[in-house]
Amino acid sequence: MLSAPRSTKRLKLGGVFFVFVAATIWSWLYIKMTFSTLFGGFDDLWNLLQYMFPPRFDQMGQVIDATIETLWMALIGTTASVILSIPLAFGAARNTTPNAATFAVCRAIITLARAVPTLIIAAIFVLAVGIGPLGGILALALHSIGMIGKLYTEAIESATEAPRDAVSSTGASKWQTILATIVPQATPTFIGAALYRLDINVRESAVLGWVGAGGIGFVIQTALRGLDYSRALAAVSVIFVVITLIEISSNRLRASIIGEQSAVITKNQKARKKSTERDHKILLKAVTLRKLNLPWTSERRLRISAVLFYAGLLILALVTIKIPIISSFGYLDEIFKTSADLFPPDFNTARPEIIRGILETIAIGFVATILGLLIALPLALLAARNIVVNRVIYSGTRLFMLAFRGIPELIVAVLFVSAMGLGPVPGTLALTLGTAFFMAKLIADTLEEVAPEPRDAIFATGATRSQEFFAAVLPQAMPNLVSQTLYLLDVNLRSSTVLGIVGGGGIGFLLLSALRVIEYQTVGAILILTFVVVYAIELLGSWVRKLVE
Amino acid sequence: MSKIFSTEADPIVSLTKVSKRFATGTLALDEVDLVVPRGQLLSLIGQSGSGKSTLLRHINGLHKPTGGEVLVMGCNVGDAKSKELRQIRKNIGFVFQQFGLVGRATCLENVLTGALGRLAGPRYGLVSYPKALRREAFEHLERVGLDSQAFQRADTLSGGQMQRVAIARSLMQQPVMLLADEPVASLDPESSAQVLELLLKISIEEKMTVIVTLHQVELAIDWANRIVGLRDGKVVLDRSAIGLTQEDVMDVYRRADRSNDLAKQEAEFPKSVASLSS
Numbered sequence: 001m002l003s004a005p006r007s008t009k010r011l012k013l014g015g016v017f018f019v020f021v022a023a024t025i026w027s028w029l030y031i032k033m034t035f036s037t038l039f040g041g042f043d044d045l046w047n048l049l050q051y052m053f054p055p056r057f058d059q060m061g062q063v064i065d066a067t068i069e070t071l072w073m074a075l076i077g078t079t080a081s082v083i084l085s086i087p088l089a090f091g092a093a094r095n096t097t098p099n100a101a102t103f104a105v106c107r108a109i110i111t112l113a114r115a116v117p118t119l120i121i122a123a124i125f126v127l128a129v130g131i132g133p134l135g136g137i138l139a140l141a142l143h144s145i146g147m148i149g150k151l152y153t154e155a156i157e158s159a160t161e162a163p164r165d166a167v168s169s170t171g172a173s174k175w176q177t178i179l180a181t182i183v184p185q186a187t188p189t190f191i192g193a194a195l196y197r198l199d200i201n202v203r204e205s206a207v208l209g210w211v212g213a214g215g216i217g218f219v220i221q222t223a224l225r226g227l228d229y230s231r232a233l234a235a236v237s238v239i240f241v242v243i244t245l246i247e248i249s250s251n252r253l254r255a256s257i258i259g260e261q262s263a264v265i266t267k268n269q270k271a272r273k274k275s276t277e278r279d280h281k282i283l284l285k286a287v288t289l290r291k292l293n294l295p296w297t298s299e300r301r302l303r304i305s306a307v308l309f310y311a312g313l314l315i316l317a318l319v320t321i322k323i324p325i326i327s328s329f330g331y332l333d334e335i336f337k338t339s340a341d342l343f344p345p346d347f348n349t350a351r352p353e354i355i356r357g358i359l360e361t362i363a364i365g366f367v368a369t370i371l372g373l374l375i376a377l378p379l380a381l382l383a384a385r386n387i388v389v390n391r392v393i394y395s396g397t398r399l400f401m402l403a404f405r406g407i408p409e410l411i412v413a414v415l416f417v418s419a420m421g422l423g424p425v426p427g428t429l430a431l432t433l434g435t436a437f438f439m440a441k442l443i444a445d446t447l448e449e450v451a452p453e454p455r456d457a458i459f460a461t462g463a464t465r466s467q468e469f470f471a472a473v474l475p476q477a478m479p480n481l482v483s484q485t486l487y488l489l490d491v492n493l494r495s496s497t498v499l500g501i502v503g504g505g506g507i508g509f510l511l512l513s514a515l516r517v518i519e520y521q522t523v524g525a526i527l528i529l530t531f532v533v534v535y536a537i538e539l540l541g542s543w544v545r546k547l548v549e
Numbered sequence: 550m551s552k553i554f555s556t557e558a559d560p561i562v563s564l565t566k567v568s569k570r571f572a573t574g575t576l577a578l579d580e581v582d583l584v585v586p587r588g589q590l591l592s593l594i595g596q597s598g599s600g601k602s603t604l605l606r607h608i609n610g611l612h613k614p615t616g617g618e619v620l621v622m623g624c625n626v627g628d629a630k631s632k633e634l635r636q637i638r639k640n641i642g643f644v645f646q647q648f649g650l651v652g653r654a655t656c657l658e659n660v661l662t663g664a665l666g667r668l669a670g671p672r673y674g675l676v677s678y679p680k681a682l683r684r685e686a687f688e689h690l691e692r693v694g695l696d697s698q699a700f701q702r703a704d705t706l707s708g709g710q711m712q713r714v715a716i717a718r719s720l721m722q723q724p725v726m727l728l729a730d731e732p733v734a735s736l737d738p739e740s741s742a743q744v745l746e747l748l749l750k751i752s753i754e755e756k757m758t759v760i761v762t763l764h765q766v767e768l769a770i771d772w773a774n775r776i777v778g779l780r781d782g783k784v785v786l787d788r789s790a791i792g793l794t795q796e797d798v799m800d801v802y803r804r805a806d807r808s809n810d811l812a813k814q815e816a817e818f819p820k821s822v823a824s825l826s827s
C-alpha cells in the first residue's frame with residue numbers, strides 16, 4: 001500500500017470536501033446559475049458602466065456632504081462600539097471575568113451582535129428612530145461589537161500571565177493588577193482592531209442609505225432610481241477614492257502601531273537616525289535631571305498628536321452631524337419597543353417565502369465563494385512576490401486588487417442589479433467579485449509567508465517551477481487556504497443575507513418587505529433564522545479549521 | 550530536625566502539615582512543616598518538580614493549601630479574605646524567574662506597580678501615580694543601578710537588568726520578607742552573580758527575611774544561613790548552612806540523579822537537532 005493511511009481525520013476531511021462540493025453544485029442549480037448568465041452578467045455590467053461614463057460631477061456639494069456624513073457615521077459608530085466592547089470584553093475573557101454568569105452573558109452578546117448584519121439592524125432601527133444617520137450609527141455600533149468585542153477578548157486572553165502574578169504578589173487588587181499588566185499588553189491590539197473596524201465601517205456606512213439610515217448610499221440610490229447613471233457613477237467614484245485612501249492610511253497606521261515604530265513619520269534613514277539621536281538626548285537629560293514625567297520623545301509626541309487628532313475629529317463629527325446627541329438616549333425607548341414587537345416570532349405566515357429566502361441565501365454564499373476562489377487563485381499567484389518574481393507584475397496586481405476592494409460589495413451588487421435586473425444571480429456575481437479580490441490578497445499574503453528552505457531543497461533536485469509549486473508551496477499553504485476559504489464562506493453568507501435589500505436575492509428582500517408592511521413578527525422569525533444559519537456556519541468553520549491544523 | 554529554629558520567638562512564617570494536591574491529581578506538597586524566624590536567609594533546594602515553587606506560592610497566597618495551615622505574620626493565608634491577603638502580600642516581595650515585567654511599560658512604571666498595594670483604585674500610566682512615589686521609584690532604580698534606564702521600555706533590557714528592575718519593584722513594596730523563585734535561573738553566570746549579590750546586599754541592609762529557591766547547590770550554601778531540601782513534596786533536609794558541604798545535600802537529589810540527567814539530555818535535545826539542521 002503506497003497511499004496515505006486512512007485515519008479518521010482524513011476520512012472526516014474527505015467527507016467535508018464532498019459535502020462542500022455537493023452543496024456548491026446544489027447551490028448552482030438552486031439559483032439557476034448558468035455559464036451564459038455568468039459571463040453575460042459581466043457583459044451587462046460592462047455595458048452599464050460604459051453607459052454611465054463619463055461621471056457627472058455637477059452636484060458635488062450634495063455628494064461631498066453625504067460623503068462626510070458617511071465618514072462621521074463610521075467614526076462615531078466605531079467609537080461607540082469600542083466603548084461598549086471594552087467592558088464586554090473584560091467580562092468575556094476567561095482571565096478577567098468576575099463570574100460565570102457575566103462570562104456567559106458577555107459572550108452571548110458578542111456572538112449575537114456578530115450574527116446580525118449592520119444593514120438589517122439599521123433597517124429595524126430606522127423604524128424606531130426615523131430616517132437619518134442616527135439609526136445607522138446605532139446599527140454600526142451594535143454590530144461592530146461582534147468583531148471588536150471578540151478581538152478585544154482574544155487580546156486580553158493572550159496577555160502573558162507572568163506580570164500578573166508578579167503584580168498581584170505586591171498586594172495590588174484585581175483591577176489594579178489588570179490595569180497595570182493586561183491593559184498595556186492589549187492596547188496595541190485594541191487600537192489596531194478599532195482602526196481595522198473603522199475601515200470596514202466606512203464601507204458599511206456607505207450603503208446604509210439604502211434603508212434610510214444616512215450617508216452617501218441615499219444619494220446613490222436616488223440617482224439610480226431616477227436613472228441618472230452619470231451622477232450615480234460620480235458619487236460611487238468619490239466614495240471609492242475615499243475608501244481606498246482610508247484603507248491605505250489605516251493599514252499604515254496599524255503597521256506602525258503593531259510594528260511599534262514610527263515608520264510613517266520618519267521614512268528615510270537619515271531622518272530616522274537623527275530623531276533616534278535626539279530621543280536619546282532627551283532621555284538622558286530627563287534621567288540626569290531626575291524628571292518624574294515621561295520625556296517628550298518622538299514616539300510620545302506622535303502618540304499624543306494621534307490622540308489629539310482623533311479627539312478633534314470626533315468632536316467635529318459630533319458637532320456637525322445631524323443627530324440629536326443628548327435626546328438620542330430617549331430613542332432607546334423606541335428601540336426597545338420596536339425590538340419587543342419582533343416577539344413572538346412568526347414562522348408561519350410567510351413560511352414558503354422564508355424557506356426559499358434562507359435556501360437562496362445559503363446558495364448564493366456557496367456559489368460566490370467557489371467562483372471567487374477560482375478567480376482569486378491565479379490573481380494571488382501573480383501578486384505574491386515570491387512566486388512570479390517580477391516587480392511590475394506583482395505590484396501591479398496588488399494595486400489592482402487594492403483598487404477593487406475599495407468598492408463596497410453592496411454597491412457592486414447595486415450596479416449588477418441595475419445592469420441585470422432583480423434576482424440572485426446579480427447578487428452572486430457581486431459577492432463573487434468581492435470575494436475574488438479579498439481572497440486573492442489573503443492567498444498572496446499566505447504564499448509570501450511560505451518558508452523558503454523546503455522550496456530551495458526541491459529546486460535543488462532539479463524540479464521545474466510548477467513541480468516545485470505543487471511539492472513545496474502548496475502543501476505549506478494548504479491549511480491557511482482552507483481556513484481562508486471557510487472564512488470567506490462565512491463572510492459571504494452574512495453578506496448574502498442583506499443582498500436582498502438592494503434586490504440581489506436571498507432573505508434580505510423578504511425582510512425588507514416584511515418591515516414595510518409592518519409584519520414585525522415575521523421579521524423576528526427571519527432574524528432568528530439568519531442568526532442560526534450564520535452561527536451554524538461559524539461553528540462548522542471552526543470545527544473544520546481544527547481538523548486541518 | 551527544625552527544632553533549633555522553632556525555639557526562636559516570633560516566627561514570620563509557619564507552615565504546619567501543609568499539603569497541596571492540584572486539580573490534576575499531583576501531590577505537590579506532602580505534609581510540610583516549616584517555621585521561619587524573622588531575619589533568616591533560607592535556601593530551598595530540590596530537583597525539578599519537587600515542589601519548591603509551590604511552597605513559595607503558598608506563602609503569599611498564590612496557591613491555597615488543600616491540607617494544613619499556612620500562617621504568615623500571624624495571619625492564616627489559607628482562608629484569608631482578599632483584603633487580608635493583600636495586606637500580607639504588601640509585606641512580601643516576590644521575585645520570579647521570569648521577572649514578570651510588563652514589556653511595553655517603562656522601567657519606572659514597572660517599579661511603580663510595586664506601590665499599588667499602598668494605593669486605592671486602579672492606576673494607568675506614569676502620571677496616575679503621586680509625584681512622591683515616582684521619586685521613590687526612581688531611587689529604587691538607582692539602588693539597583695538602573696536609573697539611567699528609567700524611561701526605557703522594559704522589553705529593551707537584558708535579562709539581568711530585567712531582574713534588577715523586578716527587585717526594585719519589590720523594594721517599592723517596602724517588604725519585610727522576600728521570596729525569590731529561581732531568580733537567576735534564566736540568566737548567564739555573570740549577571741547571575743551580579744543579581745544574587747544585589748539581592749543579598751539589599752536583604753541584609755533592609756534586615757529582610759528571605760526565602761530563595763536555587764538550582765545551584767553551591768550558591769545555595771554560600772548565600773543562606775539555613776538550607777531546606779524538598780523531595781517529592783516532602784522536607785528531607787533542614788539544617789544550618791554553616792559547615793555544610795555539597796556532599797551533605799546530594800542526598801536531596803539522590804533518587805533524582807538519573808532522571809535528572811535524562812531531563813538534562815531532553816532539554817538539550819531540540820537544541821542539538823536545531824544545530825544539525827541549520
Ligand SMILES: Nc1ncnc2c1ncn2[C@@H]1O[C@H](COP(=O)(O)OP(=O)(O)OP(=O)(O)O)[C@@H](O)[C@H]1O
Nearest residue numbers: 571572573575577596597598599600601602603604
Ligand atoms: N498549577 C499547577 N497545576 C497542576 N500541577 C502543578 C501546578 N503547579 C505545579 N504543579 C505540579 O506540582 C509539582 C511541583 O511543582 P513545582 O513547580 O512546585 O516544582 P519546582 O520544585 O518548583 O520545580 P522547578 O525546579 O522545575 O521549578 C510538579 O509535579 C508540577 O507538575
Ligand SMILES: [Mg+2]
Nearest residue numbers: 601602603730
Ligand atoms: Mg519552580
